[in-house]
Amino acid sequence: MTTHLSRRTLLGLAPALLTGMAACTKDTEPGMRLTVVTSDWNGWDRDHTPTPVTQEIEPQRGTQLHIPIGGESLTMIIIGVSRSAVRVTTSSPMAPRTAKGGLNLNDLKSTFTVNLDQATEFSTASMDSGHHFVLTLSRR
Template sequence: MTTTTRHLLVAVVLGPLALTGCGDDAGAGAADVPAQMLTIEASDWNGWDPEHQATPEVTTLEVEVGATATVESVGEEITFEVTEVGDGEVEVSSDQRLAPSGESGGSNLNDLVEEFTVVTGEETSLATPTLDAGYSYLLTLTRR
C-alpha cells in the first residue's frame, strides 16, 4: 500500500468522525429540559349549605417567567403569575392575599401570602381568607 493510498483510506474512514464534532451546540441543552406545566384547580365552597356541590374549574399553563392565569374568586377574579422558574419548582405570586393550608387542615387566616412556591410532586393549597364562603385553589406542578 502506498503512502497516498493510506492517506486516502484514513481520510475516507476518519473524515465523517471528524465532522461529528462540528456544529452549533447552543440549543442542545434546551431540548433536554422537559417543559413544566402549572395546574390551578379553583373550587367554590360555603359554610352554610351541606348540600353544596363544588364546581371546580381547572386552568393549566406552560411554565415560564411572566406566564399568568386568571381564575374565579369571590365575586371577582384572581390572577396568578409565575415569577421565577427552577428545576422542579416555581415561584408564583397572586394579586390577592390568600390563606395557605394549615398543618392540621383548614386554612391559616393569620399568615396570608401573595407569593409562594409550588414544587413538583407536592400540592400547594390556598384559599380565599373568608369563613363563610369562598374559593379553594390547588396548585400542582408537573413535567410535560
C-alpha cells in the same frame, strides 16, 4: 463575634451566587406543567357541591392566570421557574393550608412556591364562603 469576609472571598463567591440565582429565575423550564384547580365552597350550605375548574399551562415567568372568583377575578403571576419549583404571586393575600388541613387566616400570603410533584394549597381568606386553590407542578 463578628465575621469579616475579604473582597477576594466575596469576589470568589460571586459567580456561584449568581449561578444559583439564575437557576431560580429562568423564564421557562421545558417539559413542565403547572396545574391549577379552583373550587368554590360555601360554609352556609351543607348541600353545596363544589364546581372545580382546572387550568393547565407550561409555566413561564411572567405568565398571568386570571381566575374568576365570585364577581371578581384573582390574578396569579408566575414570578420564577426552576427545574424543581415554580413561584407564583397572587393579586390578593391568600390563607395557606395548614398541615392539619385547616386554613391559617392569621398569616395571609401573596407568594407561594409550588414544588415538583407536591400540591400547594391555599384559599381565599374567608370563614363563610370562598375558593380553594390547589397548584401542582409535574413533568410531561
